[in-house]
Amino acid sequence: MSRAPEHSNHVTNRDRIERRIGDCTVALRSELPELLADFARVYLDEPTGDDRRPRIEMDVRRYKRRLPFRRLYQVYGDGETVGGPRPPDQIFPFLEWGINLRVIERLNQYLLLHAASLEHGGSGFIFAGSSGCGKSTLAAGLMARNWKYYCDEFALVSPASLFLHAFPKALCIKAGSFNAISDLGAKFSRKRDYIKGLKGRVGYLSPHAMGPDAVAAPAPVRYIIFPRFVEGRAPQLRPISRGRAMFELVKCVFNRRRFGDEMYSVLAVLVRGAQVFELCSGDLSTTCDLIETQLCGRVGVTQRQRNVVPISPLAAARESATGISLPPSRREVLRFGAKLAYVAPAVITLSATEVFAQVSNPSGLCSTAAHSGDPCENDSDCCTNRCNFGIICD
Amino acid sequence: MAIISRRESLIDGDMAMPERCPGIREFVFEGEAVLIHPKSGHLHLLNAEALLTWQRCDGRTRISEATDAIQSGLRIGSPQSEPNRDQALDRLCQLLALFAARGLLKEEVK
Numbered sequence: 001m002s003r004a005p006e007h008s009n010h011v012t013n014r015d016r017i018e019r020r021i022g023d024c025t026v027a028l029r030s031e032l033p034e035l036l037a038d039f040a041r042v043y044l045d046e047p048t049g050d051d052r053r054p055r056i057e058m059d060v061r062r063y064k065r066r067l068p069f070r071r072l073y074q075v076y077g078d079g080e081t082v083g084g085p086r087p088p089d090q091i092f093p094f095l096e097w098g099i100n101l102r103v104i105e106r107l108n109q110y111l112l113l114h115a116a117s118l119e120h121g122g123s124g125f126i127f128a129g130s131s132g133c134g135k136s137t138l139a140a141g142l143m144a145r146n147w148k149y150y151c152d153e154f155a156l157v158s159p160a161s162l163f164l165h166a167f168p169k170a171l172c173i174k175a176g177s178f179n180a181i182s183d184l185g186a187k188f189s190r191k192r193d194y195i196k197g198l199k200g201r202v203g204y205l206s207p208h209a210m211g212p213d214a215v216a217a218p219a220p221v222r223y224i225i226f227p228r229f230v231e232g233r234a235p236q237l238r239p240i241s242r243g244r245a246m247f248e249l250v251k252c253v254f255n256r257r258r259f260g261d262e263m264y265s266v267l268a269v270l271v272r273g274a275q276v277f278e279l280c281s282g283d284l285s286t287t288c289d290l291i292e293t294q295l296c297g298r299v300g301v302t303q304r305q306r307n308v309v310p311i312s313p314l315a316a317a318r319e320s321a322t323g324i325s326l327p328p329s330r331r332e333v334l335r336f337g338a339k340l341a342y343v344a345p346a347v348i349t350l351s352a353t354e355v356f357a358q359v360s361n362p363s364g365l366c367s368t369a370a371h372s373g374d375p376c377e378n379d380s381d382c383c384t385n386r387c388n389f390g391i392i393c394d
Numbered sequence: 395m396a397i398i399s400r401r402e403s404l405i406d407g408d409m410a411m412p413e414r415c416p417g418i419r420e421f422v423f424e425g426e427a428v429l430i431h432p433k434s435g436h437l438h439l440l441n442a443e444a445l446l447t448w449q450r451c452d453g454r455t456r457i458s459e460a461t462d463a464i465q466s467g468l469r470i471g472s473p474q475s476e477p478n479r480d481q482a483l484d485r486l487c488q489l490l491a492l493f494a495a496r497g498l499l500k501e502e503v504k
Contacts, residue, residue: 243426247439250428261419264430268421 019043022156022167023107025053026099030060032073038092038192042170042206056102058095077102092204093196096169100153103167104254110156110165111266112254117150117164118142119216120296124164125223126155127279128252132199134229134281137177140205141284144184145292148216149207155221159259159266162273163218168207175201180284221270223295224249227279235287236280237294245276412460412490413453413500420448431497438496443467447489451499461486 016029017036021043028039056078063072063085072085075098082098104112115128116135120142127135136152143149149168150156156165173181175193196202207214226240226248249267250256256263275295281287417432425442440448446467450460465482493499 241426242423243421243428243439246421246423246428247437250437261430264419264421264428268423268428271423 020046020053021099021169022151023053023165024103024167025055026058027055028058028060028095031062032060032088032091034088034192035060035091035095038204039095042204044206044208054106056099056106058098058102060091060095078105090195092192092194093172093202096172096204099169103154107156107167108255108258109158110255111159111259111263113155113157113249114153114252114254115155116152117155119148119150119164119219122219123222124150124216124219125225125295126164126221126274127225127227128155128249129226129228130252132229134227136171136173137180137229137284138227138281138287140171140173140177140181141184141288142291143171143207143210143214144181145288149210149214150216154254157221157266157270158218159262161218161220162266162270163220164216165218166215168215170204170206172196172199173203173205174199175203177284178203181205184285184288221274224271224274224276225279225291226277227281229281231282233280233282235282235290237277237290238280240276240278242271242276245274246271410457411453411455412451412457412493414448414451414493415498415500418498429498434497436496438498443485444489444492447486448493448498451490451493453500457483457486464489 015031015036016027017040018025018027019039020026026043028036030036057076059076059079060073061076063074070087072087073091074085075082075091075094077098082101083094086094113126113128114130115126116139117127118125118139125147127138129135139149139152149166150164151167151169152171153169154167156167157163158165193201193203224245225237226245246267249271250264253259253263253267259266277295279287279291415431419430419432421428421430422445425445427440427445427448429438429440429448430436431438443464446463447460450463461479461482464486465479490499494501
């Protein structure tokens with residue numbers, strides 16, 4: 001990476017804007033007025049006065065080696081180049097990506113997971129998964145139902161309290177989801193579309209446009225969900241074992257170098273204190289309905305109930321026999337939920353988990369090499385095209 | 395795998411006592427476990443059956459005793475059919491071979 005050249009004298013305060021995003025102050029300097037305008041529109045002009053807050057300096061400048069008929073711009077984050085030069089219609093996504101990289105570098109007090117994070121009824125929800133699994137669309141859909149927002153790309157988990165914290169960046173929505181978001185009645189501000197690598201056309205939605213209190217206060221993690229978008233499929237929410245959840249969650253950690261082996265202990269406690277699911281999402285509205293029906297009625301349950309795998313033994317046995325996962329009926333949920341709360345939950349949980357473990361892990365042992373944590377040498381669509389943070393995935 | 399090639403001798407009550415590599419971190423969750431290999435940093439997810447086997451790779455438990463545990467584990471997992479000792483030994487050999495291939499066991503079996 002090369003250092004940014006010194007600023008030329010023509011850069012004035014009119015070329016510079018500062019915004020507070022969660023715990024950070026982000027200062028953007030650019031020669032592109034439309035970029036500054038978009039940045040100013042999606043991030044509220046809140047006081048940025050606290051000097052102790054991490055400060056991220058982003059700079060977008062015209063690329064020196066000008067090509068005929070083509071304007072290219074280079075993004076710098078805290079003085080370091082971020083990827084290669086980009087045309088103006090790709091620069092906002094690239095700027096956002098650069099900010100995300102700086103967040104990974106700078107917000108070291110948090111365990112950073114690749115996930116959308118939201119809050120509802122005092123419970124923190126983590127929707128963890130790699131790029132393209134539908135995190136942002138799901139976050140937007142749930143926000144339209146008055147869920148509170150932390151972030152669509154990170155879960156910032158405090159390792160001491162296991163509370164989620166906000167980094168309320170603009171939601172990046174793919175063109176394919178524009179109509180679905182509009183259908184939910186979300187009043188997002190979107191004036192311009194951009195091109196973002198393999199994702200194609202994207203729009204940026206300001207979380208603040210959803211209302212003055214759209215951003216969530218810190219809350220404990222109660223639910224960890226691994227979404228996967230399958231077009232045309234009826235949405236399904238299935239409990240998974242905590243072992244599987246930890247296995248998958250490790251792959252989503254961005255700053256594992258910072259935490260080292262402590263990361264595993266934090267994740268184990270996190271997983272033990274939450275209910276864990278995999279979500280096969282389809283139509284946005286139906287998927288949001290499913291999440292609210294299946295989970296939100298349970299928000300605020302006691303610690304004892306939270307340790308119970310939320311599937312009835314009957315449903316687990318049925319699934320084991322038929323291979324088909326059907327959500328338990330309300331009656332089943334109530335009947336077995338009540339039973340589990342009073343009768344030896346550990347034993348019942350164990351048998352339900354065993355059934356699942358055999359279904360999901362027939363060979364007995366799954367192995368993975370998780371994120372190496374090394375920044376990719378390329379740009380936004382990293383080496384494997386699966387992760388838009390430039391993290392090498394094995 | 396050496397363990398599989400030795401299967402015939404294992405059936406006859408082999409005294410081998412497989413032992414896990416030192417330094418492997420282990421998180422057990424309700425009948426499953428996540429293992430973290432200290433050198434490679436790779437993660438391994440073990441189901442209930444594999445965990446039963448893993449817990450007996452302590453350098454003190456004989457293959458024959460581990461086979462008993464697997465046999466009882468299989469019985470719990472599939473109540474319809476009673477697994478025989480041969481099936482249990484097969485499964486144990488498969489799992490030990492998997493562990494060995496992923497560098498989770500000491501190469502020298504006692």
